[in-house]
Amino acid sequence: MSLIETKDLVYLYGARTPFEVKALDHIDLRLEEGGIKAVIGHTGSGKSTLIQHFNALLKPAQGSVLFHGENINANKQTAYRTRFRIGLCFQYPEYQLFEDTVFADIAFGPKNMGMSEQEIDSAVRTAASYVGVGEELFDRSPFDLSGGQKRRIAIAGVMAMNPEVLILDEPTAGLDPQGRETILKMILNYRGVTGKTVILVSHSMDDVARIADEVIVVNQGKIALQGTVHEVFSHSAELTQMGLSVPEVTGITDRLRDMGCELPVGIFTVGQAADALADYLAGRIRK
């Protein structure tokens, strides 16, 4: 049984108005437990719409979404409970902070779950440690912090609910390189410590190549490709057609190979490229 499964999922925005948009077009998708899964796709391809179906925020116009084999939209109670089991953090989550203090904001989700004071306290501290927010910030107002800090607090607010699956919609959008790096490290750390499944929407092929175990490509409301980083990024022509690209280093090593360097195929991260080039150069010196 898959962790999350969609069957013939269709979603329309503005149904039966002149503005009707078919955002999801008969999607059949299976996601297994564990690992970091990246959802990529051109802007407007339906990524955000898809992930909002995973925790029952949007109701399918047609088809169903199964979590551990159970229909999450079976009734209101199931839909409500699914939100705690599949934590979803929206794009630009820093615009949703509202409490007086950082602590209270992170505690919002756990409080809604009906945790006791003690449980809330420990959930907040654990979540804050995942995102690297120190206790000295707990009493500050979330509105006085930097953009990157706000974002990490908002993500912690979802992690604090201790969900089985964590979904992040473009967690690095609009951050500087250092901010991105922090967030990526944080995701890897969270996944390492908790061992839980993480689903990540991203526009950066480099980030995806670095941290994802599985890649799902969405194009015009359909699943275009699904597979490991290696499998998906070897379809560079199709990706280009969908307005996507392969990671930058892959482009560079492909060019080098065309120029006659004997580099292996399937290099997707800077680290891999560095190793391959070092091997290649060492080989030439030996000759």
Next chain:
Amino acid sequence: MIKEITIGQYFPGKSFLHKLDARTKLILVLAVLIFIFLCRNFYSLALITVFSVVCVAVSRIPLRSMLKGFRVLFVIILLTSLLQIFYNNEGDALFEWKKIHITTGGVYTAIFICVRIICLIFVSSLLTYTTSPTLLTDGLERLLKPLKVFHIESHTLAMMMTIALRFIPTLIEEVDHIMSAQKARGADLETGGLLKRAKAMVPILVPLFVNSFRRAYDLAYAMECRCYRGGAGRTRMRVMKLAVRDYIAFVICAALLAGIILLNIFFEAVI
């Protein structure tokens, strides 16, 4: 849920009503609203009802989405007219029971008010349904120019309106977005008593206000960066011009007025 409120929304189209000049529509809608109140008997009311229905048909706005937006209002209309039945005790008695007297006068006023309000809503919402917000404010700006006599800058008013209208969809989208985000954290917005529901709005309203202020500042800076300094000396890209169809519309409405006055004279007043 919140997206279902369609009143005040613009439906793009190419109908006769869509093509009319915004100023024509503003003046004529105002006139027709007054005509609705001029009706004194069922004959003139029927005339204006037919006129409103024809207008809706001509606009080609899907009736379904129009009615959907009115659902809440229909309850209010129904209540208002029901109250009339019990308050007005003129005319012949139809039904009497203890203190309740229902008379023909009451029933007539109830029907009259009900039809009148529905016509009012249909006609006035056609204005926004068929006119894009930009054209609407442009038209308003031109029509309010004479207010300069009282030192009121119609341009400033129009600009404020444009901005307000421009941000309504943005705000609705934002409310939707924030609601989803808080629901994802388990916020319960649908159950509980009044107090609990009011409290549940805090996580929605606080970010909404914070973001609105941020956006207002951003917009003000962006406008200043493009050297915006009010209406003086600004020219327009779209110069408004009255066409033949505008004159036709004026003539039709004049005929409507004449019809109502004649029907009022020839038949007995009910209200």
